[in-house]
Amino acid sequence: MSLKSALLRGAAVLTAAGALAGLAAAPAAAKSHHHEPLVIAHRGASGYMPEHTLEAYALAVELGADVIEPDLVLTKDGELLARHEPVLDETTDVAAHPEFADRKTTKLIDGKPVTGFFADDFTLAELKTLRAEERLPALRPDSAAYDGRFELVTYDEVLDYVDTLDRKVITYPEMKHPSYYEDKGMSIEDALADLLEERNLDRKRSPVWIQSFEYQSLLNIDERVDNPIGLNIDGQGAIPDATLDEYAETLDTVSLNKNRIFPRAADGSISEPTDIVERAHDRGLDVHVWTFRAENNFLPTNLREGSDPAAWGDIEAEFELFYDLGVDAVFSDFPDLAVAARDC
Template sequence: MSRKGALLRGAAAAAVAGAIVGLMAAPAAAKPHHPHRDADPIVIAHRGASGYLPEHTLEAYALAVELGADVIEPDLVLTKDGELLARHEPVLDETTDIAQHPEFADRKTTKLIDGVPVTGFFADDFTLAELKTLRAEERLPSVRPQSAAHDGEFELVTYDEVLDFVDDLDRRVVTYPEMKHPSYYDDKGMSIEDALADLLEERRLDKKRSPVWIQSFEYESLLTISERVDNRVGLNIDGQGPISDADLDEYAETLDTVSLNKNRIIPRDANGYLAEPTDVVERAHERGLDVHVWTFRNENQFLPADFREGTAGAAWGDFAAEYELFYSLGVDAVFSDYPDKAIAARDC
């Protein structure tokens, strides 16, 4: 049997075993798990179609919709004047042409993010009008030269503009904003939770059935915004290792989703090969939690060693096999830089 076949068979066995364990030992207060789209996993365009175009641009979101994504994911940071800007982090250096703007040279500074000193240009030191003079650039130009070819073409956009774009579509597309580094803003007397809640309330998108889901890596931030809005909320959990039943019980009481690093579901060994799948998907489902998984990318350097083809890190490997493996475990959604490939693997 091939290694791919063995992995898929192991995943199937893990799923069956997890289901049996769930029937025997499910928590008494467990709520039923109801996937959003029957048995089909949802495809979330990670930062837009970010494998093809510079991330968090209106053009990347539009391409993701054109390719069939169910959900688009804008990461959100705050500007100096309190606007919600679609950027992956407060620092602008890696994804904009800020270095080509000598008029802003004196804004470079060092700040603490999650306790770590970071030097660069920070969005919260610029007004939205100033940020509109910048243009987006590809984060990984040597890996994705086809995207880097569009450097300097696209302006930065606000979440309000993303919502305007979605409103004009002829089909329902969910936006899944992630509040980036809420504690960073708290320390500055700013509230990204209030900024997002204010916008959702203004646009009447603050309801449970709203096509807006909210995510964060900070649990307390999700509890805070849940006091203002009724949208579905999900906690992002990075790293590798087990998640306790006690933690899942707490999340089930307060959240709708756990959004996991792939290694939480299938760990990798020291050489990058996949180990046996864990039972976290089944245990989360027992408690009524959806499970979203990130991030799926086509390039060898991001794939498990099992699915790499050749030695070039930027070359595409057998990404379809990775999707197939995770879909077989019953995950509810995948974050992908290449949403068309996630859809093709799901629908084949």
């Protein structure tokens, strides 16, 4: 029996068990989840171009992504910048700008000291003089070839770009480290809510979803806007029913690390899935999953091909495992591969 067949046989057993449980006690919040899963371009088409650039987002749309995901940080003057972290060192050429050498400092993020150049120490005008760089050059040399070519962009500019498209594309901003800004007397929630209100995008059916790793941050912004909100949950291990019940009362989506659904063994391989997708769906929650990357370095050991960490493994099989479980959306650095696996 193939790996996929074995895993899906386990999934079928769990699905059947979940269906029986649902018949016994289906909550009122439950809704249908039989739609086609959406493809979320993780930081744009970040497997091909430096992440969080307008060019990476545009390529993602060209490759068929349904959703593009800008991570958001705050600038010194309160603008929402599309960057994965407040620290700029890994994804920009800031270190090559001697005029900013004195901005390097150490700050606490999530209680841990981090040394580098922080976006909130720069005005947007200053940040516009920087250029994006590939975060994983050893694994993605083709993307690194674009280093120095693309400027940094704001979420407002991303929304301007989306407005020019001839099809609906959802943006899925993630508020990065809200507590970090709160400690500085800044509010990333208010900055995002203000922008959405100004653009009349603060409604339930607006093509904007909001996400964060901080639950309280989502509750805070939910007091100001009506957009769908989703909690990002890292790691692996079971999520208790009582916790899911609370999320179902307050959230629209749980956005899970892949290991929450297909746990990895000590050797890095995956085996049978958990029942988290069924239990979340039973409570009316959508399930999004992250992050799908083609390189062996990121794949389970039993889906890798060869020993080169930068070579592509059997990502199609990985997509199929999750699609067959009925997840609602997947985050991928390679949106074209996610679309191809879904539509084949």
